[in-house]
Amino acid sequence: MNTSSEHKPQPIGIFDSGVGGLTVARQIIKLLPEESIVYFGDTARVPYGTKSDRIVREFTWEDCLFLLWHGVKLIVAACNTASAIALDELDRYLQIPVVGVIKPGARAAAESTQRGIVGVIGTQATVDSKSYQKEIHRIDPDIQVHVTSCPLFVPLAEEGWTEGEIPKLIAEKYLQPLLLENIDTLILGCTHYPLLKPLLQDILGDEVTMVDSALETAKDVAALMTAQDMLSSDPDPQRNFYVSDLPRRFEDLGQRFLGEQIGTVSIAEPWKGSPPSQFDETK
Amino acid sequence: MNTSSEHKPQPIGIFDSGVGGLTVARQIIKLLPEESIVYFGDTARVPYGTKSDRIVREFTWEDCLFLLWHGVKLIVAACNTASAIALDELDRYLQIPVVGVIKPGARAAAESTQRGIVGVIGTQATVDSKSYQKEIHRIDPDIQVHVTSCPLFVPLAEEGWTEGEIPKLIAEKYLQPLLLENIDTLILGCTHYPLLKPLLQDILGDEVTMVDSALETAKDVAALMTAQDMLSSDPDPQRNFYVSDLPRRFEDLGQRFLGEQIGTVSIAEPWKGSPPSQFDETK
Numbered sequence: 001m002n003t004s005s006e007h008k009p010q011p012i013g014i015f016d017s018g019v020g021g022l023t024v025a026r027q028i029i030k031l032l033p034e035e036s037i038v039y040f041g042d043t044a045r046v047p048y049g050t051k052s053d054r055i056v057r058e059f060t061w062e063d064c065l066f067l068l069w070h071g072v073k074l075i076v077a078a079c080n081t082a083s084a085i086a087l088d089e090l091d092r093y094l095q096i097p098v099v100g101v102i103k104p105g106a107r108a109a110a111e112s113t114q115r116g117i118v119g120v121i122g123t124q125a126t127v128d129s130k131s132y133q134k135e136i137h138r139i140d141p142d143i144q145v146h147v148t149s150c151p152l153f154v155p156l157a158e159e160g161w162t163e164g165e166i167p168k169l170i171a172e173k174y175l176q177p178l179l180l181e182n183i184d185t186l187i188l189g190c191t192h193y194p195l196l197k198p199l200l201q202d203i204l205g206d207e208v209t210m211v212d213s214a215l216e217t218a219k220d221v222a223a224l225m226t227a228q229d230m231l232s233s234d235p236d237p238q239r240n241f242y243v244s245d246l247p248r249r250f251e252d253l254g255q256r257f258l259g260e261q262i263g264t265v266s267i268a269e270p271w272k273g274s275p276p277s278q279f280d281e282t283k
Numbered sequence: 284m285n286t287s288s289e290h291k292p293q294p295i296g297i298f299d300s301g302v303g304g305l306t307v308a309r310q311i312i313k314l315l316p317e318e319s320i321v322y323f324g325d326t327a328r329v330p331y332g333t334k335s336d337r338i339v340r341e342f343t344w345e346d347c348l349f350l351l352w353h354g355v356k357l358i359v360a361a362c363n364t365a366s367a368i369a370l371d372e373l374d375r376y377l378q379i380p381v382v383g384v385i386k387p388g389a390r391a392a393a394e395s396t397q398r399g400i401v402g403v404i405g406t407q408a409t410v411d412s413k414s415y416q417k418e419i420h421r422i423d424p425d426i427q428v429h430v431t432s433c434p435l436f437v438p439l440a441e442e443g444w445t446e447g448e449i450p451k452l453i454a455e456k457y458l459q460p461l462l463l464e465n466i467d468t469l470i471l472g473c474t475h476y477p478l479l480k481p482l483l484q485d486i487l488g489d490e491v492t493m494v495d496s497a498l499e500t501a502k503d504v505a506a507l508m509t510a511q512d513m514l515s516s517d518p519d520p521q522r523n524f525y526v527s528d529l530p531r532r533f534e535d536l537g538q539r540f541l542g543e544q545i546g547t548v549s550i551a552e553p554w555k556g557s558p559p560s561q562f563d564e565t566k
Contacts, residue, residue: 044338045328050441055327055528155438158333166452173449245338271554 009234011036012221013072015063017048018243019250020157020191021078022257024101027218028076029239029258032231036238038070040268044244047154048081049123049190056125059271060086064094066242066270073230076221077101080189080213081123084131097224104216105187106135110143112209113185119178119208120147122189123154132189146181150174150190157192158253163199171196171203179204187211195256242268292517294319295504296355298346301329301526302533303440303474304361305540307384310501311359312522312541315508319521321353323551327527330437331364332406332473339408342554343369347377349525349553356513359504360384363473363496364406367414380507387503388470388496389418393426395492396468402461402491403430405472406437415472429464433457433476440475441536450482458486470494478539525551 012032014025018041025039040063042048048056060082067075075098077083077090083100090098109118120132127149136145152170161167178186186208188194194212201210225231243250247265254262295315297308301324308322323346325331331339343365350358358381360366360373366383373381392401403415410432419428435453444450461469469491471477477495484493508514526533530548537545 044334051327052528151442152435152438152444155435159434161435166449166456169449169452245335 009036009232009237010071010073011038011238011240012074012076013038013040013064013067013070014076014078015040015042015060015067015082016079016191017041017059017081018043018046018192019253019257021076022254023191023194023212023214024076024078024217026257026259027214028221031218031222032225034231034233034235034237036232036234037240038067038072039239039241040066040270041241041243041250042270043246043250044269047123048079049125049154050151051125053085053125053129056081056085057089060090062270064090064098066268068094068096070240072096074099074221074225076217078191078214078217080191081125084122084126084129097228099217099221099224101191101213101217102131102189103135104220105189105211105213106132107139108211108213108216109185109187110136110139112211113143115182115184116140116142117144117146117181117183117185119175119181119183119186120145120189121150121153121174121178121186121193122147124149124151126189132187144181146178146183148174148178150193153196154190154192157195162196167196167199168203171199175200175203183208185209185211187213189213239263241265244269292319292515292520293354293356294321294521294523295357295359296321296323296347296350296353297359297361298323298325298343298350298365299362299474300325300331300342300364301475302326302536302540304359305537306474306477306495306497307359307361307500309540309542310497311504314501314505315514317514317516317518317520319515319517320523321350321355322522322524323349323553324524324526324533325553326529326533327552330406331362332408332437333434334408336368336408336412339364339368340372343373345553347373347381349551351377351379353523355379357382357504357508359500361474361497361500364408367405367409367412380511382500382504382507384474384496384500385414385472386418387499388472388494389415390422391494391496391499392468392470393419393422395494396426398465398467399423399425400427400429400464400466400468402458402464402466402469403428403472404433404436404457404461404469404476405430407432407434409472415470427464429461429466431457431461433473436479437473437475440478445478446482450479451486454479454482454486458483462487462491466491468492468494470496472496522546524548527552
């Protein structure tokens with residue numbers, strides 16, 4: 001494999017179950033503005049976090065194949081559930097590097113905690129996987145990790161109910177057990193949760209630091225691409241966004257996550273496969 | 284078509300995006316205890332109600348094909364979203380009868396209303412389809428119909444948060460505009476909502492009648508099968524349940540909906556197609 005040293009203008013591939021992964025795309029664009037990007041959001045089958053390992057792996061492979069068909073040089077699993085469940089398998093079988101959001105978040109939390117007590121909130125599937133505990137304990141086995149799932153946060157964020165009494169009561173109910181454990185750091189272990197940040201900070205108080213893995217993940221991507229000499233310097237990088245359903249809704253909602261205009265979003269259904277001609281023969 | 288007069292022990296097929304359609308299965312079993320049933324719940328791709336017409340039609344066709352492969356004699360679309368969006372198309376192309384949940388619910392509401400003011404709650408897709416308005420106005424164009432979507436009700440019901448302050452505040456927020464319209468009848472236009480019935484009745488008060496289409500749909504199925512001479516009298520009817528994900532969870536959760544033990548639930552992924560040998564040649 002020496003394709004990496006040829007500075008091809010191949011894009012970075014990013015996928016998520018929906019719109020949340022755009023927070024990761026945003027940080028990657030900020031750190032690596034000369035890279036092209038292909039983003040896929042599986043909005044027809046969202047959410048992933050309430051489903052089994054078997055189904056999350058199946059959907060994740062289909063998402064990745066779609067990105068491979070676009071000739072990506074690196075894949076970012078910008079979805080906590082997919083990262084928690086399928087990253088090891090992707091990394092084992094794919095030739096190109098695959099970066100998830102769990103390790104960067106775990107590292108940032110381990111660096112941030114003063115008392116050595118970290119909280120994690122995520123989907124049921126992410127919680128069940130125990131991925132955050134494993135990654136944090138790989139760094140420091142003495143850190144206490146308390147994990148809880150927050151199933152209503154994704155629908156609240158998608159509904160746009162991010163402030164007011166109802167979201168506050170729901171968030172208090174979920175966070176209370178973590179506060180009782182005296183956490184000083186909280187990992188937002190789902191790419192939807194940053195939308196609820198102000199609300200969560202109000203409940204947590206100023207002494208708890210929130211870790212959002214988007215920026216940390218972008219840093220890991222930049223470091224890895226630098227180390228492996230994979231950076232592009234394209235004066236006109238392309239950004240292409242695909243979803244499996246509701247592209248207009250993604251264009252509207254996505255702006256809030258990406259922090260800039262998205263442009264036209266196209267429909268793709270990776271589970272239907274791709275004609276051979278679409279496979280990039282240069283890869 | 285004279286297969287219908289041969290009293291074959293073919294099953295009734297029922298599908299839903301998930302577990303909610305079991306409320307319909309329950310009423311069908313009660314009214315037609317000698318009928319075999321094949322149930323499919325698309326738990327890998329749930330929910331349908333937040334997705335586009337295009338995707339709901341695609342998924343619905345796959346669900347129906349799975350039932351056809353099991354040699355069903357009639358299909359019940361026990362999902363409001365699928366009924367609202369895809370029923371006309373299914374009915375146009377399939378030889379066997381197809382029964383949805385919208386018409387029975389609309390008829391029951393038109394019969395129930397005293398003041399001629401009916402409320403409907405449902406998913407975003409059901410609301411956007413305007414199906415309930417159309418069906419009610421086909422019966423009586425003078426009935427006022429007020430419709431609202433309740434996106435958080437499905438996650439609340441799936442979470443089991445069906446009582447207490449948080450569900451009460453959410454339900455009040457959704458129902459307030461309907462109460463201001465002075466409705467005397469409310470259609471529960473999603474098979475998940477019957478789980479929230481006690482909570483909703485508290486907010487609505489005794490003067491508002493709730494219509495849950497499960498029983499009405501079962502009555503329509505029984506009437507249609509009687510009229511078309513399709514009834515079976517099987518002393519040992521089979522009940523087979525399939526889901527696309529999390530069968531154990533469906534077994535646990537399903538009991539609450541079905542009102543009896545479900546037995547073993549199997550996995551099926553209709554989007555992967557079926558081997559030709561699985562197609563029932565007697566159909």
